[in-house]
Amino acid sequence: MNERITGGCRCGTIRYDLMLDRLPPVYCCHCRDCQTWTGSAFSQQAVVHEGDLVVNVGEPVEYAFTSPSGSLSRQYACATCHTRLYNTNSARPGLVIVRAGTLDASDRLEAVLHIWTKRKQPWIAFAADVPAFPESAPAEVFRNLVMGEQR
Ligand SMILES: [Zn+2]
Ligand SMILES: [Zn+2]
Numbered sequence: 001m002n003e004r005i006t007g008g009c010r011c012g013t014i015r016y017d018l019m020l021d022r023l024p025p026v027y028c029c030h031c032r033d034c035q036t037w038t039g040s041a042f043s044q045q046a047v048v049h050e051g052d053l054v055v056n057v058g059e060p061v062e063y064a065f066t067s068p069s070g071s072l073s074r075q076y077a078c079a080t081c082h083t084r085l086y087n088t089n090s091a092r093p094g095l096v097i098v099r100a101g102t103l104d105a106s107d108r109l110e111a112v113l114h115i116w117t118k119r120k121q122p123w124i125a126f127a128a129d130v131p132a133f134p135e136s137a138p139a140e141v142f143r144n145l146v147m148g149e150q151r
Contacts, residue, residue, distance in 0.1 A: 007103040009083035015057035018048055026100040026109045027146050031116035041121045044100040047146050053096045060085055112145045
């Protein structure tokens, strides 16, 4: 039997399922925006198809902004505890980027890629076999590593 992949916000107002057979691979972004937004050293994110994310408890609030590149980013968060849960981007239609630290099994996530490492905290060391890029990763590398196990 497959594991149910579940997650939610800090206070429990929002709960979601990922309709996947197992935990998705995650990439870590060490950019300044991710550090600011998470209040942490880096963000952990999983990319899933829109239909594979099902919010079954609560309704996230939306914060949308236009990025410097012109794409529209829609961020979804809990209105009560303000945990940011996932986002979409008009540059990547049909996909949802999940803040993987909100998964219940976040202690078992596997990081398959590091990006924006030129901004990483100096005390972070990467596993030698995990690809790392000073800025964003080439689209094909990103697709193969992060989305390789999905349809
Ligand atoms: Zn909450
Ligand atoms: Zn980032």
